[in-house]
Amino acid sequence: MRLVDLDRIRAADAELAGVVRRTPLEHSRVLGEHCAGDVHLKCENLQRTGSFKLRGAYVRLRGLDEQQRAAGVVAASAGNHAQGVALAASLLGIRATVFMPERAPLPKLAATKAYGAEVQLCGAGLQEALAAAQEHARATGAEFIHPYNHPDIIAGQGTVGREVLAQLPEVRSIVVPTGGGGLVAGIAAAVKAEHPQVRVLAVQAEQAAAWPPSLAAGKPVRLTETSTVADGIAVAEPGPVTFAHVAELVDGVLTVSEEALSRAMLVCLERAKLLVEPAGAAAVAALLEHPEQVVTPAVAVLSGGNIDPLLLLQLIQHGMTAAGRYLSLRLRLPDRPGSLAGLLAKLGELTANVLDIEHSRISGALALGEVEVEITLETRGPEHREQVVRELRAADFTILADRR
The missing domain is CATH 3.40.50.1100 (Rossmann fold)
Incomplete structure:
Protein backbone atom coordinates (compact mmCIF):
# COMPACT_ATOMS: atom_id res chain seq x y z
CA MET A 1 0.00 0.00 0.00
CA ARG A 2 1.36 3.42 -0.95
CA LEU A 3 1.86 5.63 2.08
CA VAL A 4 0.83 9.26 2.28
CA ASP A 5 3.89 11.26 1.24
CA LEU A 6 5.20 14.65 2.24
CA ASP A 7 3.89 16.34 -0.92
CA ARG A 8 0.33 15.30 -0.06
CA ILE A 9 0.73 16.62 3.50
CA ARG A 10 2.14 19.91 2.19
CA ALA A 11 -0.88 20.18 -0.11
CA ALA A 12 -3.17 19.55 2.89
CA ASP A 13 -1.35 22.37 4.71
CA ALA A 14 -2.24 24.74 1.89
CA GLU A 15 -5.86 23.55 1.81
CA LEU A 16 -6.23 24.19 5.53
CA ALA A 17 -4.86 27.75 5.44
CA GLY A 18 -7.44 30.03 7.04
CA VAL A 19 -9.54 27.05 8.16
CA VAL A 20 -7.64 25.64 11.15
CA ARG A 21 -5.57 27.30 13.85
CA ARG A 22 -1.84 26.88 14.09
CA THR A 23 -2.14 25.73 17.69
CA PRO A 24 0.45 26.82 20.27
CA LEU A 25 3.33 24.76 21.62
CA GLU A 26 3.52 25.32 25.37
CA HIS A 27 6.55 24.50 27.52
CA SER A 28 5.82 22.28 30.55
CA ARG A 29 8.25 22.67 33.43
CA VAL A 30 6.61 19.99 35.59
CA LEU A 31 6.73 17.35 32.84
CA GLY A 32 10.24 18.43 31.92
CA GLU A 33 11.39 17.80 35.49
CA HIS A 34 9.67 14.41 35.49
CA CYS A 35 11.34 13.40 32.20
CA ALA A 36 14.70 15.05 32.99
CA GLY A 37 14.60 17.16 29.84
CA ASP A 38 12.67 19.67 27.80
CA VAL A 39 8.96 18.87 27.27
CA HIS A 40 6.36 20.83 25.29
CA LEU A 41 2.60 20.42 24.81
CA LYS A 42 1.06 20.70 21.32
CA CYS A 43 -2.33 22.19 22.15
CA GLU A 44 -4.77 20.71 19.63
CA ASN A 45 -7.34 20.95 22.42
CA LEU A 46 -7.41 24.65 21.46
CA GLN A 47 -8.15 23.85 17.81
CA ARG A 48 -11.48 24.80 16.25
CA THR A 49 -14.10 22.23 17.38
CA GLY A 50 -11.80 21.41 20.30
CA SER A 51 -9.66 18.73 18.60
CA PHE A 52 -7.35 17.96 15.67
CA HIS A 146 -14.23 7.33 7.89
CA PRO A 147 -12.76 8.78 11.11
CA TYR A 148 -9.21 7.60 10.34
CA ASN A 149 -8.86 5.00 7.58
CA HIS A 150 -8.37 7.22 4.49
CA PRO A 151 -5.27 8.86 2.94
CA ASP A 152 -6.88 12.32 2.94
CA ILE A 153 -7.67 12.02 6.65
CA ILE A 154 -4.08 10.99 7.35
CA ALA A 155 -2.71 13.85 5.22
CA GLY A 156 -4.83 16.39 7.09
CA GLN A 157 -3.76 15.09 10.49
CA GLY A 158 -0.15 15.09 9.28
CA THR A 159 -0.17 18.88 9.27
CA VAL A 160 0.14 18.68 13.07
CA GLY A 161 3.56 17.10 12.56
CA ARG A 162 4.69 19.83 10.19
CA GLU A 163 3.67 22.48 12.72
CA VAL A 164 5.62 20.75 15.48
CA LEU A 165 8.77 20.66 13.33
CA ALA A 166 8.39 24.37 12.53
CA GLN A 167 7.77 25.30 16.17
CA LEU A 168 10.48 23.09 17.72
CA PRO A 169 13.08 22.08 15.09
CA GLU A 170 15.22 20.33 17.73
CA VAL A 171 12.43 17.94 18.80
CA ARG A 172 13.59 14.35 19.39
CA SER A 173 10.32 12.62 20.38
CA ILE A 174 6.64 13.21 19.58
CA VAL A 175 4.12 11.34 21.73
CA VAL A 176 0.63 10.95 20.24
CA PRO A 177 -2.74 9.74 21.62
CA THR A 178 -3.86 6.91 19.35
CA GLY A 179 -7.15 5.18 18.64
CA GLY A 180 -7.63 4.22 14.99
CA GLY A 181 -4.25 5.71 14.15
CA GLY A 182 -5.02 8.57 11.77
CA LEU A 183 -3.25 11.22 13.83
CA VAL A 184 -0.10 9.24 14.64
CA ALA A 185 0.07 7.94 11.06
CA GLY A 186 -0.10 11.48 9.66
CA ILE A 187 2.39 12.90 12.13
CA ALA A 188 4.82 10.03 11.47
CA ALA A 189 4.50 10.45 7.70
CA ALA A 190 5.21 14.18 7.95
CA VAL A 191 8.05 13.92 10.45
CA LYS A 192 9.90 10.85 9.17
CA ALA A 193 10.05 12.24 5.62
CA GLU A 194 12.34 15.08 6.72
CA HIS A 195 13.65 14.00 10.13
CA PRO A 196 13.77 10.19 10.33
CA GLN A 197 15.72 10.35 13.61
CA VAL A 198 12.75 11.84 15.50
CA ARG A 199 10.95 9.17 17.55
CA VAL A 200 7.18 9.03 17.05
CA LEU A 201 5.38 7.10 19.81
CA ALA A 202 1.72 6.09 19.86
CA VAL A 203 -0.18 5.95 23.17
CA GLN A 204 -3.22 3.81 23.93
CA ALA A 205 -5.36 3.20 26.99
CA GLU A 206 -4.52 -0.23 28.46
CA GLN A 207 -8.19 -1.22 28.33
CA ALA A 208 -8.59 -0.31 24.64
CA ALA A 209 -5.20 -1.18 23.17
CA ALA A 210 -5.73 -2.74 19.73
CA TRP A 211 -2.36 -1.71 18.31
CA PRO A 212 0.05 -3.98 20.26
CA PRO A 213 -1.71 -7.24 19.26
CA SER A 214 -2.26 -5.94 15.72
CA LEU A 215 1.41 -5.08 15.21
CA ALA A 216 2.43 -8.42 16.74
CA ALA A 217 0.12 -10.26 14.33
CA GLY A 218 1.20 -8.20 11.31
CA LYS A 219 -2.41 -7.23 10.54
CA PRO A 220 -5.32 -5.41 12.19
CA VAL A 221 -6.72 -7.41 15.10
CA ARG A 222 -10.14 -6.69 16.56
CA LEU A 223 -10.61 -6.41 20.32
CA THR A 224 -13.65 -8.13 21.78
CA GLU A 225 -14.15 -5.34 24.31
CA THR A 226 -12.95 -1.81 25.05
CA SER A 227 -13.60 -0.19 28.40
CA THR A 228 -11.88 3.10 29.09
CA VAL A 229 -12.72 6.61 30.18
CA ALA A 230 -10.80 7.77 27.08
CA ASP A 231 -13.72 7.34 24.68
CA GLY A 232 -11.96 9.30 21.93
CA ILE A 233 -9.32 6.56 21.51
CA ALA A 234 -11.49 3.55 22.33
CA VAL A 235 -11.21 1.97 18.87
CA ALA A 236 -11.56 -1.81 18.66
CA GLU A 237 -9.61 -2.34 15.42
CA PRO A 238 -7.11 -0.35 13.33
CA GLY A 239 -7.85 0.15 9.66
CA PRO A 240 -5.66 -1.25 6.87
CA VAL A 241 -4.58 2.20 5.69
CA THR A 242 -3.51 3.44 9.12
CA PHE A 243 -1.99 0.04 9.93
CA ALA A 244 0.37 0.26 6.95
CA HIS A 245 1.60 3.69 8.08
CA VAL A 246 1.98 2.82 11.77
CA ALA A 247 3.71 -0.50 11.08
CA GLU A 248 6.31 1.17 8.88
CA LEU A 249 6.79 4.61 10.47
CA VAL A 250 5.91 4.61 14.19
CA ASP A 251 8.70 3.74 16.63
CA GLY A 252 6.61 2.18 19.39
CA VAL A 253 3.28 1.92 21.20
CA LEU A 254 2.93 2.75 24.89
CA THR A 255 -0.11 1.86 27.00
CA VAL A 256 -1.35 3.80 30.01
CA SER A 257 -3.65 3.01 32.94
CA GLU A 258 -6.95 4.67 33.75
CA GLU A 259 -5.29 6.18 36.84
CA ALA A 260 -2.57 7.74 34.68
CA LEU A 261 -5.18 9.25 32.35
CA SER A 262 -6.91 10.88 35.34
CA ARG A 263 -3.61 12.14 36.75
CA ALA A 264 -2.63 13.50 33.33
CA MET A 265 -5.86 15.49 33.06
CA LEU A 266 -5.22 16.92 36.52
CA VAL A 267 -1.64 17.88 35.60
CA CYS A 268 -2.89 19.65 32.46
CA LEU A 269 -5.59 21.46 34.41
CA GLU A 270 -3.56 22.45 37.48
CA ARG A 271 -0.08 23.00 36.07
CA ALA A 272 -0.64 23.94 32.42
CA LYS A 273 -4.04 25.63 32.87
CA LEU A 274 -5.38 23.55 29.96
CA LEU A 275 -8.68 21.67 29.82
CA VAL A 276 -8.03 18.32 28.13
CA GLU A 277 -10.31 15.30 27.73
CA PRO A 278 -9.09 11.84 28.81
CA ALA A 279 -8.12 10.71 25.30
CA GLY A 280 -6.44 14.05 24.67
CA ALA A 281 -4.31 13.64 27.80
CA ALA A 282 -3.02 10.16 26.87
CA ALA A 283 0.38 11.46 25.74
CA VAL A 284 0.86 13.24 29.08
CA ALA A 285 -0.14 10.01 30.85
CA ALA A 286 2.59 8.22 28.90
CA LEU A 287 5.17 10.76 30.05
CA LEU A 288 4.05 10.22 33.65
CA GLU A 289 4.17 6.41 33.44
CA HIS A 290 6.99 5.84 30.92
CA PRO A 291 9.43 8.77 31.12
CA GLU A 292 12.33 6.44 30.29
CA GLN A 293 10.83 5.78 26.84
CA VAL A 294 11.00 9.43 25.77
CA VAL A 295 14.03 11.19 24.35
CA THR A 296 13.97 14.94 25.00
CA PRO A 297 13.28 17.55 23.75
CA ALA A 298 9.85 15.94 23.52
CA VAL A 299 6.38 17.04 22.45
CA ALA A 300 3.18 15.55 23.88
CA VAL A 301 0.18 16.13 21.62
CA LEU A 302 -2.97 17.19 23.49
CA SER A 303 -5.38 15.87 20.89
CA GLY A 304 -8.69 17.13 22.26
CA GLY A 305 -10.44 19.13 24.96
CA ASN A 306 -14.12 18.23 24.62
CA ILE A 307 -15.37 16.79 27.90
CA ASP A 308 -18.69 16.50 29.71
CA PRO A 309 -18.56 18.67 32.87
CA LEU A 310 -19.98 15.82 35.01
CA LEU A 311 -17.28 13.46 33.76
CA LEU A 312 -14.71 16.17 34.38
CA LEU A 313 -15.80 16.37 38.02
CA GLN A 314 -15.49 12.59 38.44
CA LEU A 315 -12.09 12.51 36.74
CA ILE A 316 -10.72 15.36 38.82
CA GLN A 317 -11.70 13.48 41.96
CA HIS A 318 -10.22 10.25 40.60
CA GLY A 319 -7.06 12.05 39.54
CA MET A 320 -6.66 13.63 42.97
CA THR A 321 -7.02 10.20 44.57
CA ALA A 322 -4.42 8.73 42.20
CA ALA A 323 -2.10 11.64 43.00
CA GLY A 324 -2.37 11.01 46.75
CA ARG A 325 -4.48 14.08 47.45
CA TYR A 326 -7.30 12.34 49.35
CA LEU A 327 -7.20 10.41 52.63
CA SER A 328 -10.12 8.53 54.20
CA LEU A 329 -9.90 7.55 57.85
CA ARG A 330 -12.06 5.59 60.28
CA LEU A 331 -11.31 6.45 63.90
CA ARG A 332 -12.63 5.54 67.35
CA LEU A 333 -13.08 8.41 69.85
CA PRO A 334 -14.30 8.68 73.44
CA ASP A 335 -17.96 9.70 73.53
CA ARG A 336 -17.51 12.88 75.52
CA PRO A 337 -17.73 16.61 74.76
CA GLY A 338 -14.67 17.96 72.99
CA SER A 339 -13.41 14.68 71.50
CA LEU A 340 -14.48 15.48 67.94
CA ALA A 341 -13.37 19.10 68.35
CA GLY A 342 -9.95 17.84 69.45
CA LEU A 343 -9.64 15.69 66.33
CA LEU A 344 -10.64 18.56 64.07
CA ALA A 345 -8.24 20.91 65.82
CA LYS A 346 -5.38 18.45 65.29
CA LEU A 347 -6.27 18.12 61.61
CA GLY A 348 -6.30 21.91 61.36
CA GLU A 349 -2.78 22.03 62.82
CA LEU A 350 -1.72 19.53 60.13
CA THR A 351 -3.41 21.68 57.41
CA ALA A 352 -5.56 18.76 56.23
CA ASN A 353 -8.85 19.98 54.76
CA VAL A 354 -12.00 18.12 55.83
CA LEU A 355 -14.21 17.23 52.87
CA ASP A 356 -16.71 14.92 54.55
CA ILE A 357 -17.35 13.60 58.06
CA GLU A 358 -19.73 11.05 59.59
CA HIS A 359 -20.16 10.56 63.36
CA SER A 360 -21.82 7.34 64.64
CA ARG A 361 -22.63 5.79 68.04
CA ILE A 362 -24.40 2.69 66.75
CA SER A 363 -21.66 0.50 65.25
CA GLY A 364 -21.80 -3.02 66.70
CA ALA A 365 -18.03 -2.98 67.23
CA LEU A 366 -18.18 0.01 69.61
CA ALA A 367 -17.96 -0.29 73.36
CA LEU A 368 -20.13 1.80 75.64
CA GLY A 369 -18.82 5.36 75.72
CA GLU A 370 -17.21 5.21 72.27
CA VAL A 371 -18.06 6.77 68.90
CA GLU A 372 -16.82 6.04 65.42
CA VAL A 373 -15.83 8.79 62.98
CA GLU A 374 -15.46 8.38 59.20
CA ILE A 375 -13.63 11.35 57.73
CA THR A 376 -12.39 12.24 54.23
CA LEU A 377 -9.53 14.72 53.94
CA GLU A 378 -7.83 16.64 51.18
CA THR A 379 -4.04 16.57 51.53
CA ARG A 380 -1.13 18.10 49.65
CA GLY A 381 0.14 14.76 48.37
CA PRO A 382 1.48 11.36 49.48
CA GLU A 383 4.06 12.75 51.93
CA HIS A 384 1.52 15.00 53.64
CA ARG A 385 -0.94 12.12 53.77
CA GLU A 386 1.62 9.91 55.54
CA GLN A 387 2.41 12.77 57.95
CA VAL A 388 -1.27 13.14 58.90
CA VAL A 389 -1.62 9.44 59.74
CA ARG A 390 1.67 9.34 61.62
CA GLU A 391 0.95 12.40 63.79
CA LEU A 392 -2.62 11.36 64.58
CA ARG A 393 -1.31 8.06 65.91
CA ALA A 394 1.42 9.86 67.83
CA ALA A 395 -1.33 11.99 69.45
CA ASP A 396 -3.06 8.77 70.64
CA PHE A 397 -5.97 8.86 68.19
CA THR A 398 -7.19 5.33 67.46
CA ILE A 399 -7.22 4.79 63.68
CA LEU A 400 -9.22 1.70 62.78
CA ALA A 401 -8.64 1.95 59.02
CA ASP A 402 -7.12 4.30 56.49
CA ARG A 403 -7.62 4.30 52.72
CA ARG A 404 -4.76 5.90 50.84
Missing part, protein backbone atom coordinates in the same frame (compact mmCIF):
# COMPACT_ATOMS: atom_id res chain seq x y z
CA LYS A 53 -10.18 16.20 13.79
CA LEU A 54 -11.16 19.23 11.70
CA ARG A 55 -7.85 18.97 9.82
CA GLY A 56 -8.49 15.56 8.31
CA ALA A 57 -12.24 16.03 7.89
CA TYR A 58 -11.84 19.25 5.92
CA VAL A 59 -9.16 17.81 3.61
CA ARG A 60 -11.31 14.72 2.99
CA LEU A 61 -14.46 16.70 2.21
CA ARG A 62 -12.63 19.24 0.08
CA GLY A 63 -11.46 16.39 -2.14
CA LEU A 64 -15.01 15.27 -3.01
CA ASP A 65 -16.29 15.88 -6.54
CA GLU A 66 -19.51 17.76 -7.27
CA GLN A 67 -21.62 14.61 -7.50
CA GLN A 68 -20.35 13.36 -4.13
CA ARG A 69 -20.95 16.75 -2.53
CA ALA A 70 -24.51 16.82 -3.85
CA ALA A 71 -25.22 13.42 -2.30
CA GLY A 72 -24.06 14.60 1.11
CA VAL A 73 -21.78 12.91 3.62
CA VAL A 74 -22.28 10.61 6.58
CA ALA A 75 -19.94 9.88 9.49
CA ALA A 76 -19.83 8.02 12.80
CA SER A 77 -18.08 9.25 15.88
CA ALA A 78 -18.07 9.40 19.67
CA GLY A 79 -17.80 13.17 19.30
CA ASN A 80 -14.62 14.80 17.97
CA HIS A 81 -14.74 13.43 14.41
CA ALA A 82 -18.45 14.26 14.42
CA GLN A 83 -17.71 17.91 15.15
CA GLY A 84 -14.89 18.03 12.61
CA VAL A 85 -17.11 16.62 9.85
CA ALA A 86 -20.03 18.86 10.83
CA LEU A 87 -17.97 22.05 10.70
CA ALA A 88 -16.09 21.05 7.54
CA ALA A 89 -19.38 20.24 5.81
CA SER A 90 -20.84 23.56 6.91
CA LEU A 91 -17.83 25.49 5.58
CA LEU A 92 -18.03 23.68 2.23
CA GLY A 93 -21.84 23.78 1.89
CA ILE A 94 -22.32 20.00 2.13
CA ARG A 95 -25.19 18.24 3.89
CA ALA A 96 -23.91 16.05 6.75
CA THR A 97 -25.46 13.25 8.80
CA VAL A 98 -23.60 11.95 11.84
CA PHE A 99 -24.28 8.75 13.78
CA MET A 100 -23.18 8.88 17.42
CA PRO A 101 -23.38 6.32 20.26
CA GLU A 102 -26.41 6.75 22.50
CA ARG A 103 -24.14 7.66 25.41
CA ALA A 104 -22.08 10.22 23.53
CA PRO A 105 -21.13 13.13 25.82
CA LEU A 106 -23.85 15.80 25.73
CA PRO A 107 -21.49 18.72 24.93
CA LYS A 108 -20.15 16.83 21.88
CA LEU A 109 -23.68 16.01 20.79
CA ALA A 110 -24.85 19.61 21.18
CA ALA A 111 -21.80 21.01 19.38
CA THR A 112 -22.22 18.63 16.42
CA LYS A 113 -25.81 19.78 15.99
CA ALA A 114 -24.77 23.42 16.37
CA TYR A 115 -22.30 23.04 13.48
CA GLY A 116 -25.23 22.08 11.26
CA ALA A 117 -25.15 18.29 11.05
CA GLU A 118 -28.16 16.01 11.45
CA VAL A 119 -27.37 13.72 14.38
CA GLN A 120 -28.74 10.21 14.87
CA LEU A 121 -28.02 8.23 18.04
CA CYS A 122 -27.33 4.54 17.58
CA GLY A 123 -25.95 1.75 19.78
CA ALA A 124 -23.83 1.67 22.89
CA GLY A 125 -20.46 2.24 21.23
CA LEU A 126 -18.57 3.44 18.18
CA GLN A 127 -18.75 0.11 16.29
CA GLU A 128 -22.57 0.18 16.22
CA ALA A 129 -22.52 3.81 15.08
CA LEU A 130 -20.02 2.97 12.32
CA ALA A 131 -22.19 0.11 11.07
CA ALA A 132 -25.27 2.35 11.02
CA ALA A 133 -23.41 5.11 9.16
CA GLN A 134 -22.15 2.66 6.53
CA GLU A 135 -25.65 1.27 6.05
CA HIS A 136 -26.95 4.85 5.67
CA ALA A 137 -24.30 5.46 2.99
CA ARG A 138 -25.37 2.35 1.06
CA ALA A 139 -29.06 3.26 1.30
CA THR A 140 -28.79 6.95 0.38
CA GLY A 141 -25.63 7.29 -1.72
CA ALA A 142 -24.05 9.65 0.83
CA GLU A 143 -20.25 9.56 0.99
CA PHE A 144 -19.03 7.77 4.11
CA ILE A 145 -16.32 9.78 5.89
